[in-house]
Amino acid sequence: MLSKKIEAALNGQVAIEAASSQAYLAMASWAENQGLGGTAAFLYRHSDEERMHMLKLVKFINERGGRAIIPALKQPGTSFKTITDIFRALLDHETKVTNEINGVVDLCLKEKDYTTHNFMQWYVREQTEE
Ligand SMILES: [Fe+2]
Numbered sequence: 001m002l003s004k005k006i007e008a009a010l011n012g013q014v015a016i017e018a019a020s021s022q023a024y025l026a027m028a029s030w031a032e033n034q035g036l037g038g039t040a041a042f043l044y045r046h047s048d049e050e051r052m053h054m055l056k057l058v059k060f061i062n063e064r065g066g067r068a069i070i071p072a073l074k075q076p077g078t079s080f081k082t083i084t085d086i087f088r089a090l091l092d093h094e095t096k097v098t099n100e101i102n103g104v105v106d107l108c109l110k111e112k113d114y115t116t117h118n119f120m121q122w123y124v125r126e127q128t129e130e
């Protein structure tokens with residue numbers, strides 16, 4: 001059973017992964033409009049991966065007796081000028097996500113929730129790739 005604190009932290013992470021998926025979808029669409037087919041394909045795939053990260057959290061929260069909250073999504077920024085802008089924004093975003101994940105891992109240790117701590121290791125590994 002998840003504690004309320006852990007449940008809230010995991011739901012926070014659901015919102016972050018959903019926002020990531022939405023942000024990369026906006027980037028993908030921008031790249032496609034610029035005729036950058038390869039980059040668009042990469043970003044569409046990345047957007048799908050982020051949605052998968054979100055789903056994994058939703059299922060974990062519900063399986064552990066919590067209640068996953070599906071968040072509203074803000075319209076992501078679309079004022080990109082160059083492809084370098086996009087990849088800089090992407091790296092910036094992923095760095096923030098990594099910090100958030102580390103925060104959840106810290107909380108798991110504080111709360112002695114070793115099951116969630118174990119689950120979160122997948123995200124820690126994933127962020128190394130990102
Ligand atoms: Fe992610």
Ligand SMILES: [Fe+2]
Nearest residue numbers: 020050094130
């Ligand atoms: Fe990511």
